[in-house]
Amino acid sequence: MTHTAGVPNYTAFPKFFEEDSRNPYTPEEFTEKFQDMELEFTPGEMFNYSNSGYFLLGFLVEKISGKTYEEMLEEKIFLPLGMKESGFDHHSAILKNRATGYEKNGNEFINSPYLDMSIPYAAGSLYSTVEDLYLWDQALYTNKLLSQKYMDMYFKPFIPAFGSFHYAYGWMVGNEAIGNTTDSIAVISHGGGINGFNTQISRSLSDKSLIVLLNNTGGAPLGQITQSILGIINNKSYNHLKAPLASKLLKVIETKGIDEGVAYFKKNKDNKDFDVNENDMNNAGYQLLGSDKTKEAIQVFKLNVGAYPKSSNAYDSYAEALMISGDNKGAIENYTKAVELNPGNQNAIDMLTKLGVDTSNLTKEFEVPGALLESYVGVYELMPTFKITIIKEGNQLKAQATGQPIMDILAKSNDTFYIKEVGAQIQFINDENGNIGSLTLFQNGQEMNGKKVE
Structure with missing residues (x-):
């Protein structure tokens, strides 16, 4: 139980x-x-x-x-x-x-x-x-x-x-x-x-x-x-849920065309009444792709990459649409970017191999000194109800976020790690004294900072 x-x-x-x-x-x-x-x-x-x-x-x-x-x-x-x-x-x-x-x-x-x-x-x-x-x-x-x-x-x-x-x-x-x-x-x-x-x-x-x-x-x-x-x-202030911008974007594309849609997105992407969500944008792109509107899908995926430039998944989807359109050069460029952001993105690796690209340099393991790994161990609070606990077993760092199972985190560099299962990245950050004071979680296009509390 x-x-x-x-x-x-x-x-x-x-x-x-x-x-x-x-x-x-x-x-x-x-x-x-x-x-x-x-x-x-x-x-x-x-x-x-x-x-x-x-x-x-x-x-x-x-x-x-x-x-x-x-x-x-x-x-x-x-x-x-x-x-x-x-x-x-x-x-x-x-x-x-x-x-x-x-x-x-x-x-x-x-x-x-x-x-x-x-x-x-x-x-x-x-x-x-x-x-x-x-x-x-x-x-x-x-x-x-x-x-x-x-x-x-x-x-x-x-x-x-x-x-x-x-x-x-x-x-x-x-x-x-x-x-x-x-x-x-x-x-x-x-x-x-x-x-x-x-x-x-x-x-x-x-x-x-x-x-x-x-x-x-x-x-x-x-x-x-x-x-x-x-x-x-409890008589406290609270947040209203926002309308997803991706849904509005699709309606504009369907009724007025892709150019109007792109203009509508750029005009409203910073509007506080809308929620710009990477997954919603991705789903909108795939809906267009499934309706044989490849040109429109490419533009939506491109907007998503612009909004979430640190998301491996956003580049992966953009590359897929480009490959379907016959633009293999663009597909290779964006699949490569997807793997650089998350070396655990197996789909991007497989697609690059299919396109004749040698991925060995993109996927090689990076070794972090044991003492440095030890300094990352602790609990990081990103929100009052959301924390990430980092533990070390042997030479392997593991992370457990609120509501999620324990997962291995794999090194991309001395201070940046990725999680294969969820397409997320974690970067550890030094404080003014040179000690590890916080981390940043990159996931689903979002950046969340968490202070080390334990």
């Missing part, structure tokens, strides 16, 4: 979504997918979110009780609490007012990819409503579900997870920022995500307030919304 067992997370397996996620499995059959894999670390040593661990817990419930996981949920939780609109999801069942999951595709929404509910199982195959989750929340202030001994254990911080947050038994326990202030409040919270949906629950024990956000359009910024709601209910 604490994600400290080291069981490999099946949703992170290569080609999991392409090859396994649509097929039905029994719990025993699916457990065979990871039962013989080596543990990622010695149990109890560290935290790493694992859906596999929760899958195993559901299977254990069935083995010990002699009943299905679904039956145990109904018997022990849903029926006693009167949660009539909650249950284990079955694709074949007809549910009144069932929400369908969607994903954003440019200015449009599309159906999310199918996921057989036998796959998430005890790690996420439930449906519910805000009202039912409120019934559950209120029961957690009583002993209706667990004795006080186990209720205390349920919420007790078990291990540092990321930044100021600790992980308990299925809960994050820590301090959440309030609105756009530097104030924070103690909360017990958790987020979730599955094809076409994302969710957030935040419990404030000081006043027993509850924030539940259930979204069926994929990756909505529920963390930001939660912070704003906390600002409102």
Whole structure:
């Protein structure tokens, strides 16, 4: 329950979504997918979110009780609490007012990819409503579900997870920022995500307030919304969510043409009413590319590179569009830039190889002296609720950001490192005394500075 067992997370397996996620499995059959894999670390040593661990817990419930996981949920939780609109999801069942999951595709929404509910199982195959989750929340202030001994254990911080947050038994326990202030409040919270949906629950024990956000359009910024709601209910200032400029840009291109679109973007890219987001711009470019509007897509990708000149992914996408148009010289130039920014960008490396480019000089490993690596170890606060912890194992630096698993960071130079899995870079910065005082995180076109606090 604490994600400290080291069981490999099946949703992170290569080609999991392409090859396994649509097929039905029994719990025993699916457990065979990871039962013989080596543990990622010695149990109890560290935290790493694992859906596999929760899958195993559901299977254990069935083995010990002699009943299905679904039956145990109904018997022990849903029926006693009167949660009539909650249950284990079955694709074949007809549910009144069932929400369908969607994903954003440019200015449009599309159906999310199918996921057989036998796959998430005890790690996420439930449906519910805000009202039912409120019934559950209120029961957690009583002993209706667990004795006080186990209720205390349920919420007790078990291990540092990321930044100021600790992980308990299925809960994050820590301090959440309030609105756009530097104030924070103690909360017990958790987020979730599955094809076409994302969710957030935040419990404030000081006043027993509850924030539940259930979204069926994929990756909505529920963390930001939660912070704003906390600002409102605590009489603090808060941030309004901004309209994505990429969506407006697409409409202008579709109705007035690419030249008007480029002019519109340049006029509004610094407008505080709009959110200029690298991923939104990238998606807009790919929507145009998928509609055979290659010329328009190239211009959108070019705008994205201009807005996010330190993003490997932005150059990668621009290069792809240029290659499709037949401009191999431009494609090579931009794929090369993508690898220079992130030597872990395997797609760019593969495309350069396909275009006949020798990439050996671009991908060679850089060795950093051990003493210098040691100086980078510590905790860096980028926001009150977002920190990056740097640890050193042997000659390998590892980073763990709030809400994310531990990842290797690989050296590009003495002070700059990259993370293959998420396309991010970290640069360590000296203070006025020559000591490491902060870092800068480059990710998704954003630059975030974090002071070393531990």
